[in-house]
Amino acid sequence: MARKDFLDIVSLDREEIIHLLDQAKPFKDLFTRSVKKVPALNGKTVLMLFYEPSTRTLSSFEVAAKRLSADVTIFDVPHSSVTKGESVRDTIDTLQAMRADYIVVRHRLSGQPAAIARQTGASVINAGDGAHAHPTQALLDAFTLREVHPELPGKKVLIMGDILHSRVARSTSTILDKLGVEVAYCGPGSLVPHTRFKRFTNFDEAMRWGPDAVYLLRVQKERQEAPFYPSDREYHSVFGVTQERLKRISEEGIYVMHPGPINRGVELCDDVLDYERCLIPQQVENGIAARMSVLYGLKPQTS
Amino acid sequence: MSLALDPQAISTAVSRLADSIFEASADGNIDLVGIRSRGDEVAERVFCLLKEKGANVRLGVLDISLYRDDFEHLHENPKLQSSEIDFPVDNSHIILVDDVLFTGRTIRAALDALFDYGRPGSVQLAVLIDRGHRELPVAPNYVGKILETNRLDHVLVRLKNTDGEDALEITSKK
Incomplete structure (x- = not known):
């Protein structure tokens, strides 16, 4: 059975890692086609929840999700009610009502993505939490x-x-x-x-x-x-x-x-x-393929 | 479970497929694209037979996992492999090759995948086995063998390179 969330490397076994790496290759092959996207996640919603500044990870996830035909919404934390004191828990409840299938989280606190994962049926992907994991x-x-x-x-x-x-x-x-x-x-x-x-x-x-x-x-x-x-x-x-x-x-x-x-x-x-x-340039390109492999491999429990 | 086709019958079906493709070809230029998995092996065998006949054949492979319409209902995602089409798809006359034609959904997905590589001049369909029960308006141009089956029967093709032997089994659901 496929995983719901992707939170750290420690909990993956070698076979799962190899599988994700092998699977990233066909995604990378798409990048040289004139049409770079495939319909695999057609109709799914990916929500980006970045509590810490990031340009490359955020856009890498955005490109990855779009090349899988998912709809992407960026939850603009600096301009959101979070600055008015809303807790992460309440923010997630709000996002639940938007029926996101995948939530990509970056937070300065270690373990915050795991806490969110327990609260929602959406697949949670850790895009960096404190000094814990990326x-x-x-x-x-x-x-x-x-x-x-x-x-x-x-x-x-x-x-x-x-x-x-x-x-x-x-x-x-x-x-x-x-x-x-x-x-x-x-x-x-x-x-x-x-x-x-x-x-x-x-x-x-x-x-x-x-x-x-x-x-x-x-x-x-x-x-x-x-x-x-x-x-x-x-x-x-x-x-x-x-x-x-x-x-x-x-x-x-x-x-x-x-x-x-x-x-x-x-x-x-x-x-x-x-x-x-x-x-370094290959790392940037491969980041999109690796993230497509992760998004494609997870199973949200949203329906 | 019953063995519906033995290795000899499978060879005959592959030959019939190659013969009818060769006869229909006006100029001997043939572009085959096999659908993973097993459609690619059928295509490869047809490719070899056509070469022997002196045709100018090109061979590609299409992986349609990312284009399936039952993605959500699968417990495990299908294992992804790369597609390999080394010739330009634009304006080419492509023959899609698959092992078993059933509902037609695989072919729908294959057409979508193919069109992301370019705009072919025409697309035809060659299948080793046509077992009927279409759910979409799809019809093959070339057929190796027609099999009468029930809608709920499970038809399993095994091929030498993919599975170690040539065979076709039909399992009936009671």
């Missing part, structure tokens, strides 16, 4: 990595940057781990928690580990009350992909990934974006 990002990352490394088990991915505040790091390392990829973290000591994954606080040391891909994270200034490192320039020179480091990455044929939005001059220099093994 499962569709993880899915698109795994899909992108699998395109360049079809045999994932045994491959090594180094996740660099602000691990502590990153739901992307959490979800993406979980999915890669489930797929047999070795994961290691690298970043300033203040931003890299001790986990079961290998931990580096020095870029050169991490490079000696021999990663197949380096996954850069955005430094999340908005989640840090007091700075965890002295300055952007300092961060760049110690943990950013500078021209020198790019040279080494390029010589060793390592792929570079980033969930976006990027901070030029902090986690990476401009030249990274022209690097032939930079997968």
Whole structure:
């Protein structure tokens, strides 16, 4: 029986992950046709409920839902009654009355999408909750990595940057781990928690580990009350992909990934974006296919 | 359960299909598009027979899962696979190929899917088995074998490459 909700990677087993990844491929194939949409979710309503600002995830979900022929409504939280003090629970009751079949939620509180999922028969998709999870990002990352490394088990991915505040790091390392990829973290000591994954606080040391891909994270200034490192320039020179480091990455044929939005001059220099093994544009395109695969795979209990 | 067609009978039906398509072709240019799953294997076999006859054949595959009209009623979504049509659909004369023609709903979905690839000059339909009981105005141009069945019978075709053997079984609902 198919799932109602898509809330995190932890609760998925390997078979489900592989199925979602395999299924994303035929969706990606649609993008090169002149007609990019299919009627699979014709007549269904997808509601976007974003309590936190987002451009790329929101538009990626919107494009994904529209390419499945669903109707998309964006619930404009900053201009809604939420600012007048309406609780999430009451907002969901209102949205229930609109008979949405799918609700895509982003919230600054970990666990809020799961709470909404218990309240509604609509399928709830977590588009990022606090520092907890960002499962569709993880899915698109795994899909992108699998395109360049079809045999994932045994491959090594180094996740660099602000691990502590990153739901992307959490979800993406979980999915890669489930797929047999070795994961290691690298970043300033203040931003890299001790986990079961290998931990580096020095870029050169991490490079000696021999990663197949380096996954850069955005430094999340908005989640840090007091700075965890002295300055952007300092961060760049110690943990950013500078021209020198790019040279080494390029010589060793390592792929570079980033969930976006990027901070030029902090986690990476401009030249990274022209690097032939930079997968950032593919990640954006694959995000739509991965989200179509998720939407298509869920079963709302609305009728 | 009864075995309605043995491997020999299936081969004969495939040959009959290829022969009638070849005879009807004016210039020997034939574009086949098989419908997953099993329609693609029928199309592939017809493709090989037509090649032997010297026809200029092209072969494509269509996955119609995203175009089905019973999406909501399925417990598990059908397993998606890619469609592969490597030749331009615009203005081409396409023969859709399927294993069993029953209600006609698959063909409706296949036409919708095909038209998202372009605007064919014409579309014809070739089926290995026509078992009757149409629910939509769909008629085949080429038929390998006509089978008399009851509306509630379950007709199961198995083909060598997809299922390991050639056979056709009919299960009657009591």
